[in-house]
Every structure is written in C-alpha cells, then in structure tokens.
Amino acid sequence: MxxxxxxxxxxxxxxxxxxxxxxTVPYWEKDTITSKNWAESVVETFKKENGELCIYIHLPFCENLCTFCACNKRITTNHKVEEPYLVTVLKEWEMYRNLLPTSPVIREIHLGGGTPTFFSPENLVKLISGITKDAKVVADHEFSIEVHPNYTSEAHLKALASVGFNRISLGVQDFDPAVQYVINRVQSFEKTNEVVQWARKHGYNSINVDLIYGLPKQTVDSIDFTIKKIKELKPDRIAFYSYAFVPWKSKGQRRYTKMDLPKANEKWKMYQLGKTLLTEQGYKAIGMDHFALPNDKLFDAVNNGTMHRNFMGYTTTQSKLIIALGASSISDAWIAFAQNEDEVEEYQEKIAEGLFPIKNGHLLxxxxxxxxxxxxxxxxxxxxxxxxxxxxxxxxxxxxxxxxxxxxxxxxxxxxxxxxxxxxxxxxxxxxxxxxxxxxxxxxxxxxxxxxxx
Ligand SMILES: C[S@@+](CC[C@H](N)C(=O)[O-])C[C@H]1O[C@@H](n2cnc3c(N)ncnc32)[C@H](O)[C@@H]1O
Ligand code: SF4
Structure with a gap:
C-alpha cells in the first residue's frame, strides 16, 4: 500500500x-419540535410538492439476531405480534391522512426493518392495500422491500408484486462461512440465488444486494470470494457498506471486540479490491458506498446530477416529503424531521391515545x-x-x-x-x-x- x-x-x-x-440526529434540537409544528411542516411541504410523497414503513421484527446489526429490531419468533403492529401502522397513516388537505400522490413505498418478510404475505398485502386505499399512485412508482433471503418465500414476492412492488434489496453481507458464523447469519449462496430468481420471475426490475466490508473475521480473500459469487447473481445495484461498529448502541456487537475487526488499512484494501472487482464486472462506483450497472436508474441519476440521499441512503427520487411509519422510523418534511418512539410498546401506546408517537425531532x-x-x-x-x-x-x-x-x-x-x-x-x-x-x-x-x- x-x-x-x-x-x-x-x-x-x-x-x-x-x-x-x-x-445529524445527535445534533437535533428536540425542543424545537412539537406535534403542532410537525403537522404544520408536513402540510406545508405536502402543498409545495403538489401532494406527492414517499412512505417508509419500519417493520422491526426478526426471528434471529445477526450480531453485526446496527438497525432497530426486535427479536422474536412469536408471530402474534404481526396483527397489532399492522393495525397500529395503519392507524398512524390515518392520522396523517386526516391532516392532509387532499388525497396524497404516492411516489414510493419502502418496507424496511428488521425483516419485513417476518410478516405473512397476506398481512403485507393488507398493509399496502390499507396505505394505498383512496390514494393516487404515480405510474412510475417505486415500491421496494428489504429482505433477508432465509426468511423470504416465493409467496411473499408474488403477493407484493401483485400490489405494485418492483424493487427488492437482499441482505447478503458476506458469503464466507467463517464470517457468517461469527455474525450469526448462516445464509447459503443457493438460497440467496433462489430469491433473486423469484424476484426476476415476478417482475422486480431492480435488484439490490447489501454487502459489508470490515466485519469480524473478514479478510481480503473473503471479499474476493464474496464478490466473485455476486457475479453469478448480477444484481442491478450493490450497496458496499463500511461496517459500523457501535457496540454502545447495538449490544449484539459485543460478541466480539475491536481487536477482532480488520484495521483501517485492511478495510481500505478490502474496499479497493471490491471496487476493482465490481468495476471489472461493469458496475460504476456511486457516492460513498454504492455501485450500479448501466441499466439501473441510479446510474442515470448520477450522470444527470439528480441523485439524492436520505435516511434510506442513496436514491433516485428527489422527494421533499417522506412520511415514516412504525417504531423508530424517521420522517423528513424537508423543513423538519421527526423520529418515532423506538420501543414497539411505547409507539403503540401513543398511537392508541391518538398522539403522534414522536420521541425526537428538529425544525431546520x-x-x-x-x-x-x-x-x-x-x-x-x-x-x-x-x-x-x-x-x-x-x-x-x-x-x-x-x-x-x-x-x-x-x-x-x-x-x-x-x-x-x-x-x-x-x-x-x-x-x-x-x-x-x-x-x-x-x-x-x-x-x-x-x-x-x-
Ligand atoms: C435492516 S437491514 C437488512 C434487511 C434484512 N433484515 C436483512 O438482514 O437482510 C439493512 C442493511 O443494513 C446494513 N447494516 C446493518 N447493520 C450494519 C452495520 N453495523 N454496519 C454496516 N451496515 C449495516 C446491512 O447491510 C443490512 O443488509
Ligand atoms: S441484519 Fe436484518 S435480519 Fe439480521 S438482525 Fe439486522 S435487521 Fe434483523
């Protein structure tokens, strides 16, 4: 080097x-936001955007804890939690609907988590139908979902396609068994490939794969192995994230220490190797940590200078209004931010009382x-x-x-x-x-x- x-x-x-x-969230001035000025900010931006908006829905449940994970999730195998959570999310959406002066025009819906496919295909369809009921959906809408392949069936993808889903993001992280063992996420290439094939069969026109460099036990060789396997899947887009080690926030990461992680210079080598291999495979490096094939919309967005970045990462939509539903999710009304309660119970209690479940926010x-x-x-x-x-x-x-x-x-x-x-x-x-x-x-x-x- x-x-x-x-x-x-x-x-x-x-x-x-x-x-x-x-x-950034730690520097928000929480005192500047109230339910009243949050609602006013949403309506102001809604009008400026001619009623167009994007929706993010956080579905926090996972059956298994991946130790590297820094997302807000709730580990459970009890599927009885699906129904009440879904009812609460739809109630929250109704609270927003009551604020809006006209019927919303939905450009994007993104289901994130957690593992959204923890929910049954029927419940996911119920959720999306409840959101889109009496709303307009633009013809070139993007409806996307994040999936853990081990917990995704063909029935999920088929049901979601029937309500307009056309983009999918698969969590992979790394295919090396030694890395998968330490991050408690044993996921075969075959299962991942099966989900990619189902997505293509059911008309998903953009497939993304998430990879991470800097995980415990990861080496330049494991990156080489993983990225060569990726070639067989040929996703349209790849997020190649730098591993965020935040054990004070994500307790699962305490299974290992800083000593088990690759040092900065090794991480740099991993990133460089990944970038070289992906470029050889025809991908273009985009922004901080993305790669896209020329057929992907993100590729065009970079070339014509319209790419955007929000809480979900890099995106092609320059939307100024993102209504985020569900525990811990963050809404963005451009002139204000609001974050929901992290804990499922507190989120549900506030909605039951008819209150916006805001725990934090900021007026810009x-x-x-x-x-x-x-x-x-x-x-x-x-x-x-x-x-x-x-x-x-x-x-x-x-x-x-x-x-x-x-x-x-x-x-x-x-x-x-x-x-x-x-x-x-x-x-x-x-x-x-x-x-x-x-x-x-x-x-x-x-x-x-x-x-x-x-
Ligand atoms: C909510 S998770 C993925 C969805 C699904 N639950 C799964 O596991 O495949 C979204 C993505 O965040 C990324 N992520 C989670 N924790 C991370 C961390 N500590 N550092 C970097 N990326 C992380 C992973 O790449 C993961 O695929
Ligand atoms: S990586 Fe995905 S499946 Fe694993 S704990 Fe995090 S959200 Fe759940």
Missing amino acids: KEDILTLLNKYDLPLPRYTSYP TQEDLSIRKNILDLMCRGNTVLDSNTFDEASLKSIMEEFSLLEKDGLLKTEKNKIIITEKGSLFIRNICASLDARMRRKKTEGNMFSKSI
Whole structure:
C-alpha cells in the first residue's frame, strides 16, 4: 500500500456521521419540535410538492439476531405480534391522512426493518392495500422491500408484486462461512440465488444486494470470494457498506471486540479490491458506498446530477416529503424531521391515545437548510458552492482553512467558494462533509456517537 494512503487513513479514520441527514440526529434540537409544528411542516411541504410523497414503513421484527446489526429490531419468533403492529401502522397513516388537505400522490413505498418478510404475505398485502386505499399512485412508482433471503418465500414476492412492488434489496453481507458464523447469519449462496430468481420471475426490475466490508473475521480473500459469487447473481445495484461498529448502541456487537475487526488499512484494501472487482464486472462506483450497472436508474441519476440521499441512503427520487411509519422510523418534511418512539410498546401506546408517537425531532433553520444542500451536493455530486450569506465571515474563514488542509492532502480542490472532491477524497467524504457541520463544530457532545469514517 502506498505510504501516502496509510498516513491519510491514520489521520482521517475518525468517528463521524454518515450524513443521511443534516443536521445529524445527535445534533437535533428536540425542543424545537412539537406535534403542532410537525403537522404544520408536513402540510406545508405536502402543498409545495403538489401532494406527492414517499412512505417508509419500519417493520422491526426478526426471528434471529445477526450480531453485526446496527438497525432497530426486535427479536422474536412469536408471530402474534404481526396483527397489532399492522393495525397500529395503519392507524398512524390515518392520522396523517386526516391532516392532509387532499388525497396524497404516492411516489414510493419502502418496507424496511428488521425483516419485513417476518410478516405473512397476506398481512403485507393488507398493509399496502390499507396505505394505498383512496390514494393516487404515480405510474412510475417505486415500491421496494428489504429482505433477508432465509426468511423470504416465493409467496411473499408474488403477493407484493401483485400490489405494485418492483424493487427488492437482499441482505447478503458476506458469503464466507467463517464470517457468517461469527455474525450469526448462516445464509447459503443457493438460497440467496433462489430469491433473486423469484424476484426476476415476478417482475422486480431492480435488484439490490447489501454487502459489508470490515466485519469480524473478514479478510481480503473473503471479499474476493464474496464478490466473485455476486457475479453469478448480477444484481442491478450493490450497496458496499463500511461496517459500523457501535457496540454502545447495538449490544449484539459485543460478541466480539475491536481487536477482532480488520484495521483501517485492511478495510481500505478490502474496499479497493471490491471496487476493482465490481468495476471489472461493469458496475460504476456511486457516492460513498454504492455501485450500479448501466441499466439501473441510479446510474442515470448520477450522470444527470439528480441523485439524492436520505435516511434510506442513496436514491433516485428527489422527494421533499417522506412520511415514516412504525417504531423508530424517521420522517423528513424537508423543513423538519421527526423520529418515532423506538420501543414497539411505547409507539403503540401513543398511537392508541391518538398522539403522534414522536420521541425526537428538529425544525431546520435557514443555516441548516443551506448546509444541508451543501452536504447533499458533496455526497451526491462530489462538489458544492458555499453561499456566503449562510456563514458569517469568521465561520467561512475557518471552514476554508479546514478545506485548505484537506486540499494539501489531495482530498479536494477549492475554487473561490467552490469545493470539488478528488478521486482520492472520495474515501474521505464523511471527513469533508464534517468540515461543514456547523452544529457539530458548535456543540461537541460527549461520549461515543458515530462509527469510524473509513
Ligand atoms: C435492516 S437491514 C437488512 C434487511 C434484512 N433484515 C436483512 O438482514 O437482510 C439493512 C442493511 O443494513 C446494513 N447494516 C446493518 N447493520 C450494519 C452495520 N453495523 N454496519 C454496516 N451496515 C449495516 C446491512 O447491510 C443490512 O443488509
Ligand atoms: S441484519 Fe436484518 S435480519 Fe439480521 S438482525 Fe439486522 S435487521 Fe434483523
């Protein structure tokens, strides 16, 4: 490995946000949000968007705990939880429907988790029919679901296709049995391939696979093995995530320690190998951690500069209103964020009382909106222009000083107020965005909050 990169990795592998939002959740000012101003923000953006919106539904249940997982999930084998949860989600949607002045126009529905296919095919159909009832759905809608192949049947995919689902994302992470053992997720290639074939058979036109580099027991060889197996599946899109080690938040990760994880320089080698192999297979590297084939919409979105990033990661829709339903889910009304209660019981109790189950939120200021745009530009387009009206002279000076240090390391170029990320800088994109993070600069919170940036 080049000496230069080693030095950069040592210098920049810091705990930093992944910037799926700005401000990032730990820097939200919870006191700025109330049920009333949240509802007003939703209606304001709804009107500006001519009634168009996206819906995220969090279905938190999983039968088995994968020890690496940092998502909000509830482990259970008791399927009696399906019905009351589903009823609550539909009630929450009804609360939003009562707010909206006209019938919503649905562009996207995304089912995330947890394991959405924990629910039976019949219950998933009931859920989606309840959401789309009396609403319009755009002709080129995207309805997508995240699945763990071990818990997905052909009946699930067939039923979801019948209510408009056309995109699927399969969790794989790694095919090496030694890695699968330590992350408690034994998943065969054959089962994964079977689910991919069902998806193609039932008309899903975009198939994504999630992979992770930096897991315990993972090596450059296991990445080589996994990515060569991926070639046989030929998904349209691949998310190749850097492993987020956050044991203070996700207790399953305490099955191993930092000592069991690959070091930053090994992680870098894994990413580089993955990128090389995927590029050879015809994929284009996109943003921080995505790859897409030329037939995929994300590929076009990058080329025409319309790619967007939100709590679900990179997306092709530039929607400014995402209503998120279910425990722990985060809604985005562009001028405000709201996060639901994490615990299923608390979420259900609040909905039963007719209250929005908000546990946290944030009303964005003009400065937030401007920085949000800069960070989105950097994450999605690799460049941005700073607005001198947003920053006072002193802040602009200190930001530009930080950028000039990053420029000396070859991570970006500056032209007056314009910042352009270089090829070398694309691995350090979180560090570059952090230089603009005014809220983090002003209020350093204590303790662990973020995973390492590389
Ligand atoms: C909700 S999970 C996946 C859906 C489904 N439950 C499954 O396991 O396949 C969404 C994705 O988040 C990613 N993920 C979860 N924990 C992570 C972590 N600690 N670091 C990086 N990515 C993580 C994984 O790639 C996973 O496929
Ligand atoms: S990775 Fe998926 S199946 Fe495993 S615990 Fe997390 S959400 Fe559940």
